Amino acid sequence: MSDDFQCYSLTHEQRVERGRRGCLSSGHRPYTDEEICYLVDNYGIISLKQIAKDLGRTYFSVVDKRKKLALKHFTKHYTEEEDNFIRCNAFILTSYQIARKLGRSRASVAQRAMRLGVCLLKAGIDSPKAKYPQEDIDMIRALRDEGLSYYSIARKFEIDKSYIRQICIPDVRLYDDSYTYHLARLRQVSGIDCQN
Numbered sequence: 752m753s754d755d756f757q758c759y760s761l762t763h764e765q766r767v768e769r770g771r772r773g774c775l776s777s778g779h780r781p782y783t784d785e786e787i788c789y790l791v792d793n794y795g796i797i798s799l800k801q802i803a804k805d806l807g808r809t810y811f812s813v814v815d816k817r818k819k820l821a822l823k824h825f826t827k828h829y830t831e832e833e834d835n836f837i838r839c840n841a842f843i844l845t846s847y848q849i850a851r852k853l854g855r856s857r858a859s860v861a862q863r864a865m866r867l868g869v870c871l872l873k874a875g876i877d878s879p880k881a882k883y884p885q886e887d888i889d890m891i892r893a894l895r896d897e898g899l900s901y902y903s904i905a906r907k908f909e910i911d912k913s914y915i916r917q918i919c920i921p922d923v924r925l926y927d928d929s930y931t932y933h934l935a936r937l938r939q940v941s942g943i944d945c946q947n
Contacts, residue, residue: 780808782816794822796854827855829863841869883910888918895919 761769774781782790786806793802794817803813833853837860840849849871850860864871887908894904901919905912 787816787820790816791820791822795827796856798856834863834867837864837867838869841871846871891915891918 771781786808789806790802790813793805799813799817800810803810806813836853837849840852841864844852846861846864847857850857853860861871891904891908894907895901895915901912901915904910905915908915
């Protein structure tokens with residue numbers, strides 16, 4: 752009996768086991784049940800790149816496994832509650848935090864916010880890039896108004912002199928928080944609309 756004919760006479764479980772052994776012998780790592788569950792549970796919620804990173808696998812391995820599992824991403828329409836959540840938390844949470852709360856991808860939340868006319872951009876102290884609390888910023892500006900040099904303030908707060916200068920020049924840092932930024936943005940938009 753030839754090997755080809757013998758291969759067809761094997762049961763499904765035997766063929767899976769042979770494939771697993773061949774996979775291991777060639778240096779590949781088969782997916783565990785936990786990894787498959789993680790992929791199925793998080794598919795469509797977080798990106799495939801992030802899933803690959805979490806599982807310690809390559810992006811193309813995860814894409815291939817998704818195809819083998821026949822996972823399809825169905826478009827889930829936004830409810831009124833989700834829209835209200837995005838509107839209410841635009842000043843407070845980042846797009847990533849909103850996406851995690853709603854169980855959606857960051858790109859989906861950003862796109863939905865744009866359709867709702869909600870800006871998720873954070874400015875001033877609300878920005879995730881903000882390094883210092885508002886009290887320190889106010890104190891730095893007050894010291895500069897009293898006549899202290901950038902160098903003296905920089906030594907006092909142990910901050911780079913160029914950053915102190917950025918904080919003290921109002922044209923560079925126009926907005927102290929997201930609320931002020933969004934109000935200014937609305938005034939600009941309404942001003943442009945009135946001109947048309």
